[in-house]
Amino acid sequence: MITRIFLVFVFFVSSLCQGREFVRLQNLSGTTIEAQVLAFQNGRVQLKRKDGVAFVVSISIFNEASKALIMQSMEDKQRSSESGSGSRLSSSASKVSFKRLNEAVGQSLFEDNRLWDDTADEVGERLRWPVESSTSNSISCRLYADSSYRFLNARPYSAAFYGSPGEVSRFSLVFANKGDCFASAGVAEEHFRDGSVTRDPEELAAMIERDAETIAERLEGILGTPRRQNYGEGSAKRKVSRWDWNEHSFLLSVAEGEFVSLAIEHSEVADRRGKQDKVADMHIRRIHEANVERRDNGDVVIRNIPMVDQGPKGYCVPATFERCMRYMEIPADMYLLAMSGSTGLGGGTVVSVLVNSVQKEVWGAGRTFKTLQAQPNFRDLQKLLDEGVPVLWGMHSTEWFNDTADRRTALRRSTDTESWKKIVEKAADKVADLPKPHRSENLHICIIHGFNKETEEIAFTDSWGPRFVERWIGVAEAEHFSHGMCWLIEY
Numbered sequence: 001m002i003t004r005i006f007l008v009f010v011f012f013v014s015s016l017c018q019g020r021e022f023v024r025l026q027n028l029s030g031t032t033i034e035a036q037v038l039a040f041q042n043g044r045v046q047l048k049r050k051d052g053v054a055f056v057v058s059i060s061i062f063n064e065a066s067k068a069l070i071m072q073s074m075e076d077k078q079r080s081s082e083s084g085s086g087s088r089l090s091s092s093a094s095k096v097s098f099k100r101l102n103e104a105v106g107q108s109l110f111e112d113n114r115l116w117d118d119t120a121d122e123v124g125e126r127l128r129w130p131v132e133s134s135t136s137n138s139i140s141c142r143l144y145a146d147s148s149y150r151f152l153n154a155r156p157y158s159a160a161f162y163g164s165p166g167e168v169s170r171f172s173l174v175f176a177n178k179g180d181c182f183a184s185a186g187v188a189e190e191h192f193r194d195g196s197v198t199r200d201p202e203e204l205a206a207m208i209e210r211d212a213e214t215i216a217e218r219l220e221g222i223l224g225t226p227r228r229q230n231y232g233e234g235s236a237k238r239k240v241s242r243w244d245w246n247e248h249s250f251l252l253s254v255a256e257g258e259f260v261s262l263a264i265e266h267s268e269v270a271d272r273r274g275k276q277d278k279v280a281d282m283h284i285r286r287i288h289e290a291n292v293e294r295r296d297n298g299d300v301v302i303r304n305i306p307m308v309d310q311g312p313k314g315y316c317v318p319a320t321f322e323r324c325m326r327y328m329e330i331p332a333d334m335y336l337l338a339m340s341g342s343t344g345l346g347g348g349t350v351v352s353v354l355v356n357s358v359q360k361e362v363w364g365a366g367r368t369f370k371t372l373q374a375q376p377n378f379r380d381l382q383k384l385l386d387e388g389v390p391v392l393w394g395m396h397s398t399e400w401f402n403d404t405a406d407r408r409t410a411l412r413r414s415t416d417t418e419s420w421k422k423i424v425e426k427a428a429d430k431v432a433d434l435p436k437p438h439r440s441e442n443l444h445i446c447i448i449h450g451f452n453k454e455t456e457e458i459a460f461t462d463s464w465g466p467r468f469v470e471r472w473i474g475v476a477e478a479e480h481f482s483h484g485m486c487w488l489i490e491y
Contacts, residue, residue, distance in 0.1 A: 022050065023073060025066040037073035039268070043137035043164035044329075045070050046277055056277045058287055060137055096222055096245060104222045106150045113246050116266055120163050129159060132465065133307035137287075138326075139165055144180075144311045152218045152262070154211045157181065158311060158335075170265050174335050175215070176207035177259030179313040201257060211260045212252070219243050219250055226252070231263075232274045234361040236336045242270060258339045278366050279329040281491040288388030297417050300382075301450035301459050301470065302390055308334055309465040317351055319463035320445045321358050321487075324392055328489045330365040351394075351445075355487065362489055372486040378475050381458070382451055384488070390449045393460065393478075394485035396437035397444035401481050405460075405471045412472060421455045428456070428476040437481060448478075 025047075026032045035047040038054065048054040059067055098110035108126045111118060120139040124131060132142040142160040149155060156173040157180035163169040174180070181204060220226070226241040231251055240251040240263075249270035251263040265274070291304045306326045310319035318337035325332035340357035355371060362369040376384065376391065384391060395401075412420050449470075450459025456475045462468040 023069050025069060026063050027061045027066070028063055037070050040070060040074050043166075044279070054277070055283075056279050057283045058137055061283070061286065101222065101245065104218055105152055115248060115264075116167060116169070118168055119166060120161070120168055121165075123161060123168050127159075127161075129161070132160065132309050134165075135304035135306060136291075137164055137304070138306060139163055140306065140308075142309055144309075152215045154214045154260075156262075170263065170269070172333065173262045173264075175211040175260040175262070176204065177261075177335060178204055178257065179259075179315055179335070179338060180311060181207060182313075205257060208254060208256075208258075208260050212254045215252055215260070215262060216241065219252070223250070229270075230273055231270070232336075233276070233331075234357070234364065236274065236331070236333060244270075255339055259335055261335065274331075276331050281366065284329055285388075285491060292386065292388050298452045298454045299450060299459070300385060300452070302385060302388055305390060305447065305449055305461065307461075307466055307469060308463050310334065310463045316445050316463050317354055320392055320447060321354065323447060323463060324390060324489050325358070325362070327390065328362075328365075328367055330362060330367065330489075332361075351485075368488075368490040370488040370490065372488065374484055375479060375482045375486055378451070378456065381448065382453060385449065385451055389488060389490055390447045392445055392487040392489075393448045394443070394445050394483045394487075395478070396481045396483055397442045397446075397462075398437055398481065400434070401473070401477070404477070405473045408473060409471045417454065424455045424457060424474050428474050431474075431476045431480050434477075434480060437483075439483065443483060 021036045022034045023037065024032055024034050033047075033049065035049050038046040038048055040046070040059070043059055044056050045059050046054060046056050059070060062070070098113050102108055102110055109115070111122065111126065115123070120141065123129075124141045127141075127143070129141040129143040131139065133140045140160055140162045142158060143149075143156075145151075145156055145159060147155060149159075151159060151173055154175050156175050157177060158172075158174045160173070161168050161171045216226070220243075223243040223245055226243045229240060229242055230237065231240045231242075231253070232238055238253045238255065240253045242252075243250040244267055247267050249265050249267045251265060251270060253261050253263075255261075288302075291302050293299075293301050293303050295301070304327075306323050308319045308323050308326075310316055315334055315338055318334040321337055322332040322334045337354060337358070340354060359369040375381075375393065381391065411423075415423070444462075446460050446462045448458050448460050450472075451457065452459075452472075457472050458475055458478050459470055459472050460478075461470060
């Protein structure tokens with residue numbers, strides 16, 4: 001009965017708003033606003049007030065009735081667009097069915113003529129790409145494909161899509177590239193073990209050329225001749241070849257000596273050349289304050305930091321920076337960041353170069369970027385994490401450190417707080433007996449995202465997949481294995 005009443009209410013309000021540009025929306029605090037709904041993507045809605053000011057907010061700040069109005073407005077806009085006379089498609093491309101396009105792709109990419117109303121669960125199940133990250137307002141799935149997997153007749157080493165739980169927003173596939181093609185040490189902690197790496201730039205160049213030609217040939221065969229355009233901003237800016245089909249744009253880019261990538265975007269995003277709207281600090285602060293979880297045992301942990309799995313390559317630096325940038329609503333891609341950071345074959349990033357690139361993008365997005373020459377003391381760390389600001393932590397990810405963190409994280413779940421405090425204190429007393437890591441040993445960057453004041457522990461997360469979302473180590477041990485550099489992206 002409640003559901004029926006709610007739907008009747010939404011229908012009534014929607015009917016009143018038909019033919020009007022502006023709708024009346026209410027947030028969870030009861031504040032109302034009249035605004036025009038311009039766009040909705042990845043859990044964020046773009047609104048425009050009557051005074052002409054446009055801004056972007058998370059749809060999660062609105063009550064259920066307002067969320068329904070926003071979605072109704074987008075549906076009305078879509079129907080209006082579909083009924084218009086303009087078309088992006090050539091006459092030949094417009095006749096291509098989604099089944100024929102799936103045959104060309106070689107995978108069940110489409111269920112019908114429109115991807116953008118499919119849920120992430122539907123697409124993930126259809127493509128069999130595992131979940132990489134799932135937060136309150138975003139989701140991503142990523143497949144590190146084996147040698148037999150094909151997409152547009154070429155092997156994608158990394159295949160990912162992004163969106164909100166309710167819909168997908170974009171796809172990113174990376175084919176021949178200097179990271180994945182030359183990595184053999186393994187994933188997660190295995191990355192630090194010795195592995196043979198083929199370092200042959202000429203071989204990579206040939207692989208890139210072959211994949212680019214293969215993908216272009218397959219798309220031209222079904223969608224015709226592409227057009228060239230610029231796409232992206234900052235480190236993501238590049239020339240792309242663009243094919244359009246319905247509301248989908250296939251964007252193929254080749255970075256010489258770096259990678260071949262294919263993005264699938266909504267055509268409106270492609271028309272804007274990938275330009276993103278800035279998100280105001282005040283809206284991010286509200287979201288991040290709600291992300292700080294305070295547990296009964298004294299744990300304080302920042303939730304909803306997107307996971308990025310770097311895979312079997314030395315991309316911890318670009319992957320971790322991508323995580324923090326996306327958390328602060330700044331678009332980022334680890335492969336593009338790796339390129340800007342002069343990352344070598346198989347991995348290994350010139351951190352200072354990447355930091356300079358990231359700093360420009362962070363400032364351009366209206367945020368603050370800081371480099372710290374030492375790990376913040378425990379009190380300062382608590383203050384940052386209390387405000388929902390994670391810390392990018394430079395450290396030595398040794399075998400002893402990882403084994404200890406894994407064991408502690410598992411054990412602390414089944415131990416009462418007082419007993420656990422004594423265990424951590426005893427371990428802290430033994431830190432002085434540990435050998436100091438060599439300054440170049442197992443260099444790594446991860447994210448400090450939690451603390452426990454009573455037990456004097458920190459929580460950290462690595463760019464190694466969902467299993468590494470939250471691990472714990474004592475403050476004294478963390479200081480021992482720190483290599484003395486940290487970075488912050490702040491409001």
